[in-house]
Amino acid sequence: MTNRTVLVLLDPATEVRTSTLELLTIARGLGRVEAVTLEAPTVEVLAQLGAYGIETVHQAEPARDGACVSGDERHLPAVVAAALAAAVRLTDADVVLLPTSFAAKEAAALASHELGAGLVIDAASVREADGRIVAGKRVFAGSWDTECAVTTDVAVVTVRANSAVAQPVAAAVEPVTEGFAVEVAPSPVTLLSREVKADTSGRPPLDQAAIVVAGGRGTEGDFGPVEDLADALGAAVGASRDAAFEGWWDSYVGQTGVTVAPRVYIGAGISGAPHHRGGMQASQVIVAVNSDPEAPIFEICDFAVVGQLADVLPQAAAEIRKHKG
Amino acid sequence: MRIVVTAKYVPDINTDRGFDDGRVVRNAGEGTLNELDENAIEAALQLVEAERESGRIGPSDGEVVVVTMAGLDGDVALRKAFQLGVDRGIRVSDDALAGSDYFGTAAVLAAAVRKLGEESPVDLVVTGMAALDGLGSVVPTLLGAELGLPTLNLAMKVELAGGVLTITREIDDVTEQLSGPLPAVLSVTDSANQPRFPGFKLIMAARSKEIEVWSPADLGLDPAAAGSAGARTETLSAAPRPARPEVELVTDKGEGGVALADFLIRNDLV
Ligand SMILES: Cc1cc2nc3c(=O)[nH]c(=O)nc-3n(C[C@H](O)[C@H](O)[C@H](O)COP(=O)(O)OP(=O)(O)OC[C@H]3O[C@@H](n4cnc5c(N)ncnc54)[C@H](O)[C@@H]3O)c2cc1C
Ligand SMILES: Nc1ncnc2c1ncn2[C@@H]1O[C@H](COP(=O)(O)O)[C@@H](O)[C@H]1O
Numbered sequence: 001m002t003n004r005t006v007l008v009l010l011d012p013a014t015e016v017r018t019s020t021l022e023l024l025t026i027a028r029g030l031g032r033v034e035a036v037t038l039e040a041p042t043v044e045v046l047a048q049l050g051a052y053g054i055e056t057v058h059q060a061e062p063a064r065d066g067a068c069v070s071g072d073e074r075h076l077p078a079v080v081a082a083a084l085a086a087a088v089r090l091t092d093a094d095v096v097l098l099p100t101s102f103a104a105k106e107a108a109a110l111a112s113h114e115l116g117a118g119l120v121i122d123a124a125s126v127r128e129a130d131g132r133i134v135a136g137k138r139v140f141a142g143s144w145d146t147e148c149a150v151t152t153d154v155a156v157v158t159v160r161a162n163s164a165v166a167q168p169v170a171a172a173v174e175p176v177t178e179g180f181a182v183e184v185a186p187s188p189v190t191l192l193s194r195e196v197k198a199d200t201s202g203r204p205p206l207d208q209a210a211i212v213v214a215g216g217r218g219t220e221g222d223f224g225p226v227e228d229l230a231d232a233l234g235a236a237v238g239a240s241r242d243a244a245f246e247g248w249w250d251s252y253v254g255q256t257g258v259t260v261a262p263r264v265y266i267g268a269g270i271s272g273a274p275h276h277r278g279g280m281q282a283s284q285v286i287v288a289v290n291s292d293p294e295a296p297i298f299e300i301c302d303f304a305v306v307g308q309l310a311d312v313l314p315q316a317a318a319e320i321r322k323h324k325g
Numbered sequence: 326m327r328i329v330v331t332a333k334y335v336p337d338i339n340t341d342r343g344f345d346d347g348r349v350v351r352n353a354g355e356g357t358l359n360e361l362d363e364n365a366i367e368a369a370l371q372l373v374e375a376e377r378e379s380g381r382i383g384p385s386d387g388e389v390v391v392v393t394m395a396g397l398d399g400d401v402a403l404r405k406a407f408q409l410g411v412d413r414g415i416r417v418s419d420d421a422l423a424g425s426d427y428f429g430t431a432a433v434l435a436a437a438v439r440k441l442g443e444e445s446p447v448d449l450v451v452t453g454m455a456a457l458d459g460l461g462s463v464v465p466t467l468l469g470a471e472l473g474l475p476t477l478n479l480a481m482k483v484e485l486a487g488g489v490l491t492i493t494r495e496i497d498d499v500t501e502q503l504s505g506p507l508p509a510v511l512s513v514t515d516s517a518n519q520p521r522f523p524g525f526k527l528i529m530a531a532r533s534k535e536i537e538v539w540s541p542a543d544l545g546l547d548p549a550a551a552g553s554a555g556a557r558t559e560t561l562s563a564a565p566r567p568a569r570p571e572v573e574l575v576t577d578k579g580e581g582g583v584a585l586a587d588f589l590i591r592n593d594l595v
Contacts, residue, residue, distance in 0.1 A: 102496040106463070106478060112557075113466075116557075119427060119557065121461045140342040140458075141338070142566065144342075145565075145566055148558045151557055151558060152557045188474075188506060190503065190504050193500075194500070195499065195500045263594060264589065278457070287585065287589075298572055302570070303575075304573070306576045312577055313582065315580075315582020315583060316582035316589075319582060323595060
């Protein structure tokens with residue numbers, strides 16, 4: 001083990017997502033891990049961090065012109081970035097790991113700009129080689145594997161979900177929360193409103209789920225069969241951009257939507273356009289249901305059914321429920 | 326209203342993309358204007374047109390300038406931008422710029438914006454949400470930081486009133502409204518607008534329109550600040566992934582769903 005310090009961003013600090021546990025697991029392979037938050041972690045969150053070996057949580061106390069930055073503003077990328085940069089200086093950290101969300105990418109860019117740090121976006125692996133941080137990335141719609149080394153002293157890396165299997169430590173520890181002051185530069189940008197979509201579906205988040213079932217134009221607007229199979233599998237539900245733009249579902253998979261890399265991706269009534277493939281082709285196993293035997297998505301599938309999704313999906317769901325008992 | 330749009334030349338996503346010697350292969354004829362930068366161009370054109378319609382500027386005032394950092398091939402992207410109706414196209418080129426990382430790219434684009442600003446003030450810089458080759462989505466943020474301008478990212482809705490830009494964005498599971506005064510940097514998503522189709526007259530005119538070529542020296546930039554010399558990451562390897570095994574294809578004759586479930590169960594995926 002090296003004497004590196006690795007900071008992991010925990011934002012929000014009110015829940016620990018599976019992707020954060022994966023980040024903590026990857027981080028442990030690089031050095032001593034500490035968490036950075038912008039609000040007080042809950043008791044449950046602290047217990048989870050402890051189970052993953054986190055001894056110190058650095059809680060930023062951001063202020064601008066002497067006034068405390070509070071509420072929604074704390075999640076603004078500029079504020080998160082200021083906190084990360086200050087935490088790196090405070091702890092003399094070598095590596096900062098963040099999840100791959102659009103907000104985290106923005107914070108990662110600003111923090112590395114401030115620190116003069118090298119930046120890798122959307123890594124699928126992070127390791128140390130010859131004293132440098134080396135990140136692996138899958139690019140061009142999952143068709144190429146690349147590795148790059150960060151050549152600066154500090155490395156900032158966003159890591160996509162499902163890049164590791166989350167592994168707690170053998171003996172849990174009790175994390176200590178330490179506050180630290182962060183001076184945030186005056187901002188010319190005003191946050192007028194911020195609304196977090198409440199998820200009442202009980203399904204895992206699309207970007208983190210181990211299984212994703214996605215519906216396209218072929219559903220003709222009826223996502224019932226897609227949801228049925230997803231629920232039998234405990235999966236997240238996604239869509240193609242066309243289906244989302246029709247208003248049939250709110251989040252879509254693809255290059256400009258959500259990038260997913262689950263264990264299993266099931267696409268129903270989706271043709272497999274390059275833009276869509278760019279956001280799911282790194283999935284481990286790909287399954288498709290399509291009425292057109294020539295559908296392009298079949299080219300990248302492991303298993304496919306040529307048929308009507310309204311027949312195939314409910315039957316598969318029933319069969320899986322039977323199997324699960 | 327004077328707007329600079331940054332636009333990238335990228336390999337067409339409908340072709341086989343790959344690497345050679347750690348760098349993205351960019352073959353003339355197989356590259357295009359990054360599709361998402363068409364949304365940036367559209368946003369810029371619409372803002373200028375709205376100013377003209379409202380009478381705030383004269384019918385022939387206002388300018389949209391497109392800047393790309395690329396080799397000679399990048400002209401393909403600029404010609405496409407001309408077809409859409411932009412007024413000027415600038416390519417920043419130099420062998421020393423090859424291998425630039427996000428920071429180098431942002432530094433070069435920022436220097437080009439500054440140089441344009443010396444000619445006459447730039448009100449707004451518009452970018453796409455991501456380059457479809459690397460999908461980084463960080464150059465806009467870095468460009469804003471380099472220029473020290475308010476940065477409004479990933480807009481799906483853009484409004485300009487009284488010199489203040491207000492955007493709505495839906496990122497991850499959060500909907501936000503942000504505003505900032507001009508001059509600013511703005512990145513737009515593919516839901517922000519529907520890029521126009523080029524008109525016949527513009528297509529004809531685009532063929533012979535002059536492309537301005539600037540070097541890092543023209544921008545007062547030390548070439549070592551960008552390119553592989555200035556990069557903070559170094560590519561170690563790039564290899565194509567092994568082809569997927571042949572697809573197992575079942576035609577539904579009443580048992581397709583059972584077959585699908587069976588595939589998942591026997592592969593321990595349930
Ligand atoms: C800049 C840009 C970015 C884009 N980004 C994205 C992105 O991020 N994500 C994305 O998804 N798209 C994106 N797109 C759109 C993309 O190019 C395709 O248009 C879109 O993915 C197609 O959606 P689809 O597969 O649902 O529809 P279609 O291509 O119309 O395919 C529908 C499929 O359903 C099948 N079908 C029909 N009826 C049935 C039935 N009863 N049972 C089973 N199958 C049936 C058909 O055979 C067909 O294959 C982008 C486009 C652009 C220009
Ligand atoms: N080499 C380049 N030349 C011009 N614009 C670029 C270049 N690279 C990135 N951009 C701009 O930055 C946006 C986001 O790119 P990226 O951060 O690389 O995903 C693109 O949509 C372009 O507007």
